[in-house]
Amino acid sequence: MENVVTEARAANALWKEKWPAPAKLNLMLRITGRRDDGYHLLQTVFQMLDLCDWLTFHPLEQDRVCLQEPIPGVAEADDLTVRAANLLKEISGCRQGVRIEVEKNLPMGGGLGGGSSDAATTLVVLNQLWSLGLSTEELMRLGLRLGADVPVFVFGCAAWGEGVGEELQEIVVPEQWVVVIKPNVHVDTGKIFTHEGLTRDSKAIKIADFLAGDQRNDCFEVVCKLYRSVEKAWEALSGYAEARLTGTGACVFAQFASEREARQAYAELQGDWQVYLAKGQNRSPLYQKLSHY
Template identity: 70%
Template structure:
């Protein structure tokens, strides 16, 4: 694709504004098989939530992608927003650049998809700011090169997911209150998926089974056996509701219909745990902002 640099990219609305990169929860997770390349076949339900990182994009006329401030412990070349912007440039031939300002609020290694969401927001917003006009499907395909969770955030809606998590069907979920505990550990996702005792042949279910209450997560037994901090978090949260693991963790969550009950549980747990109070969203906050622009 030929370069598509506008004469004055800063004139396009959206530069230097804060753009949300929301978190997600896996409300259930089944591992139904394994591909020849080692990737696991999944069934899952993604729910977008209103906890967000925030990204601001500053236009550069030169062919350069950089961060405003480096993330501690992460090389700039490895940071997913930088990789996403470079991938977009490489795919389209865009000759301009960008400086990315990242306000990091979501915990790393918690299973909330923070890095993947940052990458997705970068792809979606720069596609607009650079006037590249790629379709959502094209952006999802690019995102899959960066990580299996990136497509759900490009998709931007709560969804039923299959394949490696990239085959998505939009669904409407109750936008309940959610209490999330981040245990003091960083779960190694690759280690979990390589674990000998991991269930890899769960029977597929239908959406009606999930609606009827099948919220099981095939990773829970392995994660809690390897990470006692996660097991303790589930025990603590279970005093207030049904505690469940999101993805491979480390975060655990409980769903609350009543806001007051959620806030009471938050108040009871916050002195001993890192706790987040959130609410489910069917449409991503990113797309709500795009729709307003």
């Protein structure tokens, strides 16, 4: 009886918690080919940041999924967290309901993976709250149905990615301080990947090549050509450290050897830009938190 009470209290504690949905960076992005279905073959390196959205899940007696506060301009049924929860219910037969509360801190359309990370946190946490017992691999496969970036957030580690980004291998990279600039523009990923000037035949490299410094982003030149504000942000950040584009942008980032240098750059850039200060994480903040339960 005591064990049952303890488990019930633990479950209640999980429902009351705020769960992180971390940002990610693409530390490198190479386009090595294109599949017959139009998807591009990639090589990339993902690393999480301690910059997060926060999700809270509230149990409902009704068998439905809803948002505490829908995002303006986005139909509730189209929200990635709602789609993730409904997908879990569909494949598991779960009849429980949930209201999802999202504290949004990550910029939309910046290449930091905010919506995908929210979906992954929904999959991982509701799998626990609803006692579904799905494995990480099963959740990753579900996540791929929601978006190409969702699996890496479910994977939960810094990763070397291939395929369309879903073939993941854990990698260890320095956990450096990072400054991120979000230009006031939304980059159309489809426009970038269909642009005639995009490099699509980069030579595949090995992890050792990346670690030795081969860290270019094949999307950089096209993005800067189409979105001048991204190039301006890159120029501004380049005055402090080597700046790079994450994914297809719009965010640019730079890694710093020390917290002091990062904080100085962050302070000096704030007046002109939307700037974020964070630290790289080789293990997702979500799994760091889950490990305490």
